[in-house]
Every structure is written in structure tokens, then in C-alpha cells.
Amino acid sequence: MGLVEIATGKVLSSFSVFLFLTILLMVVARRISTSVLLFSVQSAIIAAEVFATGFRERLAEAYVVGALVLVIKVVFIPRAFFRLVDRLKTPRDVKASTTPTQSVFIAAALIYLSYAAVHSYGQSVHVPEDALAASVALILTGAFLMVSRNKALMQMLGLLVLENGIFLAALTTTFGMPLVIEIGVFFDVLMGLLLMGIFTFRIRDTFDHLDVSKLRRLRG
Amino acid sequence: MKIAINVLQALILIMGAPLVRGIIGRLKAWIQRRQGASIWRPYADLAKLLRKEDLVPPSASWVFRCAPIVLLGATIAVAAFVPVVQSSALLASRGDFFLLVYLLALGRFFLSLGAFDGGSAFGGMGASREALVSTLAEAPFLLGLVAVAILAAHADIAGMVTWTLQQNFFNISAVHILAFTSLAMVVLAETGRMPVDNPTTHLELTMIHEGMALEYSGPSLALIEWASAVKLHAMLALLIALFGPWGMASSVSVGAIGVALLLYCAKVALLMVLLAVIESGMAKLRMYLVPDFLGVASAVSALAVIFTMLVKR
Numbered sequence: 001m002g003l004v005e006i007a008t009g010k011v012l013s014s015f016s017v018f019l020f021l022t023i024l025l026m027v028v029a030r031r032i033s034t035s036v037l038l039f040s041v042q043s044a045i046i047a048a049e050v051f052a053t054g055f056r057e058r059l060a061e062a063y064v065v066g067a068l069v070l071v072i073k074v075v076f077i078p079r080a081f082f083r084l085v086d087r088l089k090t091p092r093d094v095k096a097s098t099t100p101t102q103s104v105f106i107a108a109a110l111i112y113l114s115y116a117a118v119h120s121y122g123q124s125v126h127v128p129e130d131a132l133a134a135s136v137a138l139i140l141t142g143a144f145l146m147v148s149r150n151k152a153l154m155q156m157l158g159l160l161v162l163e164n165g166i167f168l169a170a171l172t173t174t175f176g177m178p179l180v181i182e183i184g185v186f187f188d189v190l191m192g193l194l195l196m197g198i199f200t201f202r203i204r205d206t207f208d209h210l211d212v213s214k215l216r217r218l219r220g
Numbered sequence: 221m222k223i224a225i226n227v228l229q230a231l232i233l234i235m236g237a238p239l240v241r242g243i244i245g246r247l248k249a250w251i252q253r254r255q256g257a258s259i260w261r262p263y264a265d266l267a268k269l270l271r272k273e274d275l276v277p278p279s280a281s282w283v284f285r286c287a288p289i290v291l292l293g294a295t296i297a298v299a300a301f302v303p304v305v306q307s308s309a310l311l312a313s314r315g316d317f318f319l320l321v322y323l324l325a326l327g328r329f330f331l332s333l334g335a336f337d338g339g340s341a342f343g344g345m346g347a348s349r350e351a352l353v354s355t356l357a358e359a360p361f362l363l364g365l366v367a368v369a370i371l372a373a374h375a376d377i378a379g380m381v382t383w384t385l386q387q388n389f390f391n392i393s394a395v396h397i398l399a400f401t402s403l404a405m406v407v408l409a410e411t412g413r414m415p416v417d418n419p420t421t422h423l424e425l426t427m428i429h430e431g432m433a434l435e436y437s438g439p440s441l442a443l444i445e446w447a448s449a450v451k452l453h454a455m456l457a458l459l460i461a462l463f464g465p466w467g468m469a470s471s472v473s474v475g476a477i478g479v480a481l482l483l484y485c486a487k488v489a490l491l492m493v494l495l496a497v498i499e500s501g502m503a504k505l506r507m508y509l510v511p512d513f514l515g516v517a518s519a520v521s522a523l524a525v526i527f528t529m530l531v532k533r
Contacts, residue, residue: 017394021401024523028516101515108523115530130394 004055011052015045016134019168020111023141026161027103031092035157036081042138042161043073046168049131053175061179069167072186077160077193084153084197090210095150097213103148110140131172138165152203152210156196163189221472222308229304232481233457234296237449238262240456240492247496262449269442277435279339287334288436288443294327295447299454303381303461305480306469312378317365320377320458321358324410327447328354331432338435346431349507353416353428356514357409363521364403368462370528371395377458381465389466394527400463402521407459409514411452414499416510426507453488460487 022042029035047069054062085092096103114136115129122129142162146155167185170177204210242259249256258264276284300310301320309316332350335343369375371393372383409416412429422430433444467483469476505513 014393017397020394020523021397024516024520028512099515100512101519104516104519105522108519108526111523112526 008052008055011048012056012128013130015049015052016128016130018045019134020137023111023137024104024107027107027141027145028100030094030096030100032085032094032151032153032157033082033092035094035154036078036085039157039160039164040074040078042164043069043077046164046171047074049168050171053171057175059175064179065182068182068186072190073160073164077189080193080197081153081157084200088153088200088204088210090151090153090204093151094154095211095213096148097150098148103144106144107141110144111137114140125173127172132169135165135168135172138162138168141165150211150213152196152200152212155212156193156200159192159196160189222306223310225306225469225472225477226300226308226310229302229306230296230300230310232304233299233302233454234450237453238266238446240453240488241449243489244492244496244499247492248500251496251500262445266442266446269437269445270439272438274438274440277339280337280435283330284334284337284435285440287330287337288440288447290330291327292443292447292450294323294330295450295454298323298327299450301377302454302457303378303465303468304457304484305477306472307381307385307461307465308378312376314375316376317369317380318362321361321365324451325354325358327451331444335432335435340435342427342431342434345425346428346434349428350432353409353510353514356511357406357517360402360514360517360521361406361410363518363525364399364406365462367395367399367521367524367528370525377461381461381468384462384465385468385470394530395524396463398520398524398527400459402517402524403459403462405513405517405520407455408498409510409517411455412448413452413495415502415505415513418504426504456488456491457484459491460484 019042022038022045026035026038026042029038047066050062050066050069053059054066098106111133115133118129118132118136122132139162142158142160142165145158145161149155149158163185200210203212203215207215239259239262242257242262245261246256246259297311298320301312301316301323303309303312328350332347335347335350368380372380374380374383408414412419417428417430418426419429421427422434429448433441436444464487467480469480
């Protein structure tokens with residue numbers, strides 16, 4: 001039992017560092033498949049965080065939520081992405097409009113910004129500052145991925161990263177939301193994924209590519 | 221006694237270096253399902269080269285001849301700064317990590333000069349590329365070391381190691397992870413390993429380190445090969461000392477030193493397996509992508525330094 005408690009403490013205290021690492025790797029990733037794998041790893045870290053919170057706060061519901069994260073975000077969504085990439089037969093690069101070096105410096109700046117942003121809030125309310133900063137950084141990076149990648153698929157991924165950030169923020173500030181809300185959120189994500197998947201197919205069929213920077217004119 | 225151990229660990233780094241190379245080669249062969257050469261072959265190579273005649277291009281000056289000697293001298297001096305089995309080193313002094321970085325740069329500078337002096341097109345190309353890579357690798361290398369130094373509040377490598385030894389392994393901080401990431405990338409670039417340079421080729425137009433060594437032969441080539449092996453071993457030992465020194469001997473006794481030595485071998489073995497996997501699983505980056513690779517390392521190390529202010533320990 002002692003071992004589990006130590007593991008829980010470690011997950012809660014140092015997981016945010018690994019989240020920062022996944023953020024940095026994600027903005028430099030040159031292939032869609034790498035980004036998707038990193039998203040899966042990122043979700044796994046968040047699932048570990050959910051389990052750890054559940055264990056410490058003695059919440060049975062948290063285990064259900066953690067299992068949902070594990071099934072949906074770690075396994076199902078990445079698999080759906082890989083199938084989508086397969087079916088779309090699109091080149092595998094992400095079409096970044098910033099170079100990897102620029103992206104990683106921007107991501108580093110975003111991480112610093114998120115620390116600065118949560119600093120005063122974290123002191124007035126008793127929440128772990130690292131975790132809150134990680135969630136803000138995830139939200140900002142998700143938005144950054146959406147605006148700086150020209151592939152439609154990467155904008156879906158950016159949105160999912162952003163959603164991960166919001167999920168983490170909710171988790172760290174409320175120590176677990178009611179199960180019904182969580183299930184609703186997951187349903188939303190899945191629906192969003194489905195719709196965006198259909199849209200990418202439509203974009204591909206109409207324009208023969210997935211480059212959103214070229215979507216300037218209307219086509220019938 | 222302590223000095224004797226310090227000499228011993230410098231000798232381990234210098235004499236064991238060809239073995240490290242041999243084992244990495246064997247591991248790579250094993251991963252690629254080849255038979256592979258004996259792990260002792262680098263020693264045999266060195267012995268063979270040392271017995272051979274030293275051919276010097278007719279246009280070369282004294283710089284060409286003295287470059288391998290300066291390179292090996294600088295690299296051996298670097299090896300004397302790195303703790304292996306106890307948290308002190310032969311030449312340990314305040315601020316020695318700056319000296320370590322620039323001793324490596326000195327050796328590289330002379331090798332580049334020698335390559336230019338040799339007069340072959342490949343030598344000049346390799347040297348100019350090496351200059352680019354080392355310029356870009358210098359910032360993350362220094363920043364990564366500085367981040368650890370700030371965290372440990374010690375300005376020497378031995379002090380950082382002593383401080384790390386007192387910490388709990390599970391109490392890793394953001395700084396350590398970020399600094400380790402950037403330094404590991406720098407080590408790959410500095411020692412000319414796979415994503416940046418292919419250490420096993422003489423055929424590609426993309427070679428960096430091998431291009432510089434192309435005009436050398438006989439004893440000079442042996443010195444260069446040995447120096448690059450020592451450099452690789454010393455860099456691996458530096459990573460171990462800064463980020464995983466647990467198990468180092470705290471007292472001067474045969475038992476403690478023996479245990480520390482065994483643990484050191486295990487850690488180096490782990491890093492060698494990692495290197496072999498990376499080298500077998502990754503393709504070499506195009507030359508134009510190397511600045512991106514090192515730019516990422518720079519950003520990560522800059523973040524590590526920034527995090528030293530945010531992380532309260």
C-alpha cells in the first residue's frame with residue numbers, strides 16, 4: 001500500500017513536467033503520426049493524473065473517468081486518427097507554417113506565460129501550481145497548433161490538445177467533476193471528432209488536398 | 221588514496237573508450253541481425269594503425285601533424301574532469317564545466333584546422349559542417365550545464381554530483397528532465413552520432429567527422445579515432461554523473477568502489493543500448509535539418525534555465 005501512495009504522490013508532483021515535454025515534442029513533430037502518438041502519450045499522463053487524484057481523494061467516480069480517458073483518448077481517438085490518415089491517403093507531413101525552432105521557442109514562451117498567468121491565482125486558491133500551469137499551457141499550445149498547422153487533420157488534433165487542457169484544468173481546480181458532466185464532455189469530443197472527420201473527407205473530395213491555407217474560394 | 225581513485229577513473233574513461241565503441245558496434249550489429257565484429261576490435265584497430273606509416277599530404281604544414289595530438293590531449297583533459305566512481309575528479313575546480321565545454325571546442329577547432337590543411341575537398345566540407353554543428357550545439361550544452369549548476373548551487377561538476385547524490389531519485393524536478401533532454405541531444409550532436417552524423421560511413425557526401433579524418437592515416441588516425449572514442453565515453457559518463465550518480469562511492473573503501481564501478485558499468489550499458497537502438501531505428505537528418513534539431517535542444521535548455529527560477533525545492 002505504501003508503494004501505491006508514493007507512486008500517487010510522484011504522479012501528482014511530477015507529471016506536469018512530462019506534459020511540458022509532450023508539448024515541446026508535439027510542436028516540433030514533423031509527421032502527423034508522431035503528433036498523434038504524442039497526443040496518446042499526453043492523454044495517458046492525464047489518465048494517470050485522474051487515477052492519482054481519485055486515489056488521494058477517495059473518489060470511486062474518478063476511476064470511471066480515468067478508465068474513460070484511457071479507452072477514448074489513449075486508444076480510440078488515436079486509432080481513429082490513424083485510420084483517417086490511412087483512408088485520406090494524404091502526405092504525412094503536418095505542413096507547419098513555422099519552423100521547428102520557431103515553434104519550440106514559441107511553445108517555451110507559452111509555457112512561461114502560463115506559469116506567469118496562474119501564479120497569482122495558484123497562491124490565493126490552494127491548487128498545485130504546476131498542474132494548473134500545465135493545463136493552461138496545453139490550452140495555449142492547442143490553439144497554437146491550430147493556427148500554425150495548415151493540414152486540416154492537425155487542426156483537429158490541436159482542438160483535442162486544447163480539450164485535454166480544459167479537462168486538466170477542471171480536474172486540478174475541482175478535484176474531479178461529477179461523472180455525468182464528464183461523460184457529456186467525452187460524448188462532445190467524440191461527436192466533434194466524427195463531424196471533423198466527415199468534414200476532412202469533404203474537404204479532400206472537393207479540393208483534392210487538406211491544406212487549409214489554400215481554402216480561399218468557394219467551390220460548388 | 222582519493223587521488224589514486226581519481227587517476228583510476230580518468231584511466232577508466234580513457235582506456236575503456238574503445239571498448240564502449242566496440243560494444244555499441246556489436247549491439248548495432250545484433251539489432252540489425254548481422255554477425256558483427258568482436259567488441260575488442262577497436263583496440264586491435266588502434267594497435268594496427270599505430271604500427272603503420274604516417275602519410276602526410278605534400279601540401280600540408282605542421283598544423284596537419286599537430287592537430288591529432290592537440291585533439292587527443294584536449295579530450296584526455298576533458299576525461300579528467302568527469303566523476304565516475306566517486307563524486308570528485310582529478311582536475312575538479314570551480315567553474316570547471318565551462319572549461320570542459322571549451323576544451324572540447326579546442327580539440328574540435330584543431331581537428332577542423334587539420335582537415336582544412338590536408339587540402340582535400342571532403343576535409344574542408346566536413347570541417348565547415350562541424351563548425352556549424354558545434355556553433356549551434358554550444359549554447360544548449362552550456363545552458364543545460366548551467367541549469368543543473370543553478371539548481372545544485374555549485375559551480376563545479378563534482379559539487380553538482382555531490383548535491384544530486386543527496387537527492388531522492390523519485391524527486392525529479394522539471395529542470396532535470398529538461399536539462400537531460402537537451403544535453404542528450406547535444407551529446408548526439410557533439411559525438412557525431414546518428415541523427416546528426418553517421419559514424420560508420422565513408423561513402424556519403426554528408427559525412428562530418430569522418431570527412432575530417434579522411435586525409436589522416438597511421439598513428440595520426442589512431443589518435444583521432446581514440447580521441448573521438450574517449451569523447452563519447454566521457455560524454456556518456458558526464459550524463460550519468462549529472463543525472464544518475466546514485467551508487468557512487470561515498471567512502472574510500474574497496475567494497476564501495478567495486479559496487480560503484482559495477483553500477484557505472486550497468487548505467488553505461490543502458491546508455492549504449494539506447495544509443496544502438498537510436499542509431500538502428502533513426503535515419504540521419506538532412507544537413508539543413510540539423511539546425512532545427514539543435515534549435516530544439518537550445519529551446520529546451522533555455523526553458524530548463526528559466527525553470528530553475530520557477531521550481532522551488
